[in-house]
Amino acid sequence: MRPSRPLQELRFAIEEFHCAYADVLDRGDVERWPEFFTEDAVYRIIARDNLEANMPLCLMLCDGMGMLRDRAYAIAHTEMFAPRYVQHHINMTRVIGVDGRFVTAEANYLVFETLIDEPTKLLQAGKYRDQFLEMDGELLLRDRLCVFDTVVVPNCVVYPV
Amino acid sequence: MRPSRPLQELRFAIEEFHCAYADVLDRGDVERWPEFFTEDAVYRIIARDNLEANMPLCLMLCDGMGMLRDRAYAIAHTEMFAPRYVQHHINMTRVIGVDGRFVTAEANYLVFETLIDEPTKLLQAGKYRDQFLEMDGELLLRDRLCVFDTVVVPNCVVYPV
Amino acid sequence: MRPSRPLQELRFAIEEFHCAYADVLDRGDVERWPEFFTEDAVYRIIARDNLEANMPLCLMLCDGMGMLRDRAYAIAHTEMFAPRYVQHHINMTRVIGVDGRFVTAEANYLVFETLIDEPTKLLQAGKYRDQFLEMDGELLLRDRLCVFDTVVVPNCVVYPV
Numbered sequence A, B, C: 001m002r003p004s005r006p007l008q009e010l011r012f013a014i015e016e017f018h019c020a021y022a023d024v025l026d027r028g029d030v031e032r033w034p035e036f037f038t039e040d041a042v043y044r045i046i047a048r049d050n051l052e053a054n055m056p057l058c059l060m061l062c063d064g065m066g067m068l069r070d071r072a073y074a075i076a077h078t079e080m081f082a083p084r085y086v087q088h089h090i091n092m093t094r095v096i097g098v099d100g101r102f103v104t105a106e107a108n109y110l111v112f113e114t115l116i117d118e119p120t121k122l123l124q125a126g127k128y129r130d131q132f133l134e135m136d137g138e139l140l141l142r143d144r145l146c147v148f149d150t151v152v153v154p155n156c157v158v159y160p161v
Helices: A005-026 A030-036 A048-052 A065-077 B005-026 B030-036 B048-052 B065-077 C005-026 C030-036 C048-052 C065-077
Strands: A037-047 A060-063 A084-099 A102-115 A121-135 A138-148 B037-047 B060-063 B084-099 B102-115 B121-135 B138-148 C037-047 C060-063 C084-099 C102-115 C121-135 C138-148
Touching: A005 A030, A005 A084, A005 A102, A005 A121, A005 A138, A005 B005, A005 C005, A005 C084, A005 C102, A030 A037, A030 A065, A037 A048, A037 A065, A048 A138, A060 A065, A084 B005, A084 B084, A084 C084, A084 C102, A084 C121, A102 A138, A102 B005, A102 B084, A102 C121, A121 B084, A121 B102, B005 B030, B005 B084, B005 B102, B005 B121, B005 B138, B005 C005, B030 B037, B030 B065, B037 B048, B037 B065, B048 B138, B060 B065, B084 C005, B084 C084, B102 B138, B102 C005, B102 C084, B121 C084, B121 C102, C005 C030, C005 C084, C005 C102, C005 C121, C005 C138, C030 C037, C030 C065, C037 C048, C037 C065, C048 C138, C060 C065, C102 C138
Parallel strands: A037 A138, B037 B138, C037 C138
Antiparallel strands: A037 A060, A084 A102, A102 A121, A121 A138, B037 B060, B084 B102, B102 B121, B121 B138, C037 C060, C084 C102, C102 C121, C121 C138
């Protein structure tokens, strides 16, 4: 039962990563969001029922740093959506496997959104299925698949989750 | 202030247990749910106001592996409820005490439920009051008391929490 | 990437602190709430938009143990609000810095509130910005700034968060 020390340290490091990731997005500093990814990273947000039905359509898809940066820039510099606060709750981090410098892990997330003069609403409940790459003593996402239960979103998803 | 190493390891192991437990239920694999319990385990879901008033009526009660398996089978093989996704968020795990191979612990939980074509709703907020047994280097639940605040449930509780 | 052992131990200790803090408030034992603070502690609840606009108006402000005790006493002994259950979910604890016996840390919180005969509601989503003092091997809050996103609260904030 007693887990190995390295597994505890690894989960700790991933949890620190999640905190930093959430902090950047929740502060609205979306242009720093791509810094959490490798150059060849894939980022997808997909509905759970689509995934389970092998339907590949994603709510958001970024394949590589160029698309990540493009997406971040678009969000930061277009203001076609109402101002809002976002808060990520990323918990239940679980290391699934380690293969050399690659770490597979999962976490549950809740994203809450607050529009001015409205109560805070749960925007999305989902699960991250992540592949991290350990580079120069640092973790970066090589693949983040965000699988969300919430098929009906209260409004629209404008920020990454 | 600095906690002993064994306490950290124990909490880590319980958190891993919670992740595995949630994963099985959230995948809808309810027939594997009894595997998290000892043969003589007791599982109860009770409203906080009932518990505090010493009213023993439970929303769900399973006394022993037979009842756990029976309940899981019934859920898996009767389809008298609408399809839904469930997501558990089990956090704030706290070891209360250790007595030989028995570990007393608590955790807060949120269960979110998503019915097709509806936004995700908080089904239940509550607290687990657990007794684990450490057997062959593995944790199993000997007693799980789920005490929920949410007296009015949005719909009905069909899965275990 | 691999964090130092002391940082893990420190975060563990703060998480234990959060659990104990939440437990006291969630049990309704508000008169024990001041025990988590130093004599000269400052406790504030402030809306995120106020903070970001440098508007100092707080929803609640206690400067020093006298005000903390006074507030706790008032809540415990006046019953001008409907009975309710409260549950804190304090997660994503992150140590920001350590300076001698002072520890700066953050955590995300969700406070859920259940009034009799109503579903559980999210009362407030926010972030603690904390300064702890380590005294006699124990952590105490010297400064807790609760920054909440939820500008519109469903009802009223009667308990501390």
